[in-house]
Amino acid sequence: xxSVDFVMSKDNLHYDKSNDNTINYLSExxxxxxxxxxxxxKRTPFSEILFVYxxxxxxxxxxxxxxxxxxxxxxxxxxxxxxxxxVDIFSPVHLTKSSISEKGIKLGNRVYKSIIFPFAEIVxxxxxxxxxxxxxxxxxxxxxxxxxxxxxxxxxxSEANYSFFNTDxxxxxxxxxxxxxxxxxxxxxxxxxxxxxxxxxxxxxxxxEKNLEFSGKIIFEEEEITVKNxxxxxxLEKIAGEKLKRIF
Numbered sequence: 001x002x003s004v005d006f007v008m009s010k011d012n013l014h015y016d017k018s019n020d021n022t023i024n025y026l027s028e029x030x031x032x033x034x035x036x037x038x039x040x041x042k043r044t045p046f047s048e049i050l051f052v053y054x055x056x057x058x059x060x061x062x063x064x065x066x067x068x069x070x071x072x073x074x075x076x077x078x079x080x081x082x083x084x085x086x087v088d089i090f091s092p093v094h095l096t097k098s099s100i101s102e103k104g105i106k107l108g109n110r111v112y113k114s115i116i117f118p119f120a121e122i123v124x125x126x127x128x129x130x131x132x133x134x135x136x137x138x139x140x141x142x143x144x145x146x147x148x149x150x151x152x153x154x155x156x157x158s159e160a161n162y163s164f165f166n167t168d169x170x171x172x173x174x175x176x177x178x179x180x181x182x183x184x185x186x187x188x189x190x191x192x193x194x195x196x197x198x199x200x201x202x203x204x205x206x207x208x209e210k211n212l213e214f215s216g217k218i219i220f221e222e223e224e225i226t227v228k229n230x231x232x233x234x235x236l237e238k239i240a241g242e243k244l245k246r247i248f
Contacts, residue, residue, distance in 0.1 A: 032233070039235060039248065040202055044088075045193040048180045050105060050112035051077070051087035052095055054119040056127065056152055069119055076118055076144060076167060082208050083172050084186050085179065086193045087116060092127040100133050113180045118144040118167070124152045140178040144171060187216025187227070194220065203236040203244075220244055 053073065058066055080087055090107065095115075099106040104113045115134065120143050123131070128151060134141050147162035165171045184203055186192035189212045192205035203220050205227075207213065213231050217224045220236065223244040227234055235248035 035248065036204075036233070036235070039237075040195050040204075041197060043195045043197060045086050046183075046196050047086040047088045048104075048111070048113040049085065049087045050095070050107070050115045051080075051089045052115060052117040052120070053089055053091055054117065054122075055091050055093075056124055057119045057122040057146075060122050060152070072145070072167065073118055076171075079172060080116075081191055084182065084184075084192055085172070088112070092123060096126040096130045098130070100130070100137055100139070102137055104139060105134065114140040114142065114178055116142045116144065116175070119146050120164075121146040121149050122152055123148050128157065142175050142178055144175075183221060185217075185219040187214045187218065190214035190216075190230075192218065199239065201238045203238065205230075205234045205236075207231060 054069075058069055061069055077087070077089070088107075088110065094107060095105075097107070104111040105115065106112075120131075128148060131141065131148060143162055143164035145164060145167045147164040148157050150156055165174050184192060184194045186205050189208050190205045191208045192203065194204070195202045201220070203218065205214070205218055207230070213229050215228045215230065217226050218234070218236060220238055223238070225236060225244055225246060227246075233248065234246065236244055237247045238244045
């Protein structure tokens with residue numbers, strides 16, 4: 001979620017149409033994107049939370065309700081991001097191909113400690129089997145909006161008594177105890193994440209909305225750096241054995 005594109009969308013680069021300053025504006029964006037790409041090596045952010053995109057429920061909705069559900073899913077993702085909860089998004093098919101153990105859910109080279117599954121009312125049988133296995137290992141499985149009730153072939157799920165959190169409530173606060181403790185913490189009015197490289201960790205923070213400033217402590221593990229009146233992207237670097245430092 002915290003891609004270079006996202007950073008640019010939250011950045012406070014100003015485009016003044018009255019001055020027709022398009023070339024300078026795009027040049028500034030391209031230069032910044034190039035610098036950030038070199039720093040991050042185009043790696044994706046670290047996450048221990050798997051977000052399941054509910055394809056099976058959405059495909060079984062009428063077109064009008066389908067559009068509303070998609071908008072709500074993106075609202076949920078946005079709320080998670082604004083609260084500095086980094087998720088990796090997968091389909092139910094990917095979930096069924098994961099390896100599940102007491103350590104978590106392994107997909108590729110990542111192990112996820114919690115799962116967020118919105119609008120999971122309709123799932124196929126393989127997904128249901130995976131959900132049951134996840135519950136056996138007591139891995140936090142957070143249903144939002146609805147919980148599994150029917151399979152894609154219209155069979156009522158026998159144990160259809162899964163609980164879920166309402167998305168119109170303060171669901172972030174309610175699900176927080178079920179999520180891994182964040183390694184990095186960021187000031188109010190900012191969004192942030194971190195990227196693991198082979199020899200260092202890159203921590204990024206940016207205003208949560210255009211024209212906002214953020215001030216306060218960026219904390220990574222047991223170290224912190226204080227920033228003040230930041231209007232744009234901040235990048236920190238942590239190398240083992242060295243102090244946390246700002247590099248952008």
